[in-house]
Amino acid sequence: MKISEVANSVNLPISTIRYYEKIGIITDEHVLRDQNNYRKYAQSIIQHLAVVKQCVAVGFTIHEIQSMISKNGFSSKDQASIIQARISEIEEVQKKLENSKQTLYELLKSDITCEDGFGKY
Known part of the structure; x- marks a missing residue:
């Protein structure tokens, strides 16, 4: 797949995909090279990026995601602990x-007005 196809499939900007590749969120297993040395992405990239997006959506930082990816797998116990x-x-x-x-x-109930100054009744 071309990067534009990946971007459209996962609804991410191309620049984000390039950034993820640069910092190791997208690993070599998802990136292939054609005869002209152009990047081609494996179909597995779609699921991988979907998981990354879910992790970001629930508050994991990019650094935390990098760390999880670098471990290259978790035990069920580790995964449960992280979650x-x-x-x-x-x-x-x-x-x-x-x-x-x-x-x-409580502020609404106290009927504080600021007409005579902040916090004056």
């Missing part, structure tokens, strides 16, 4: 957001 850690982080953020939302509701 559980991410779930814990998300739950912590949810608690903070819920607390912030409650604080804002």
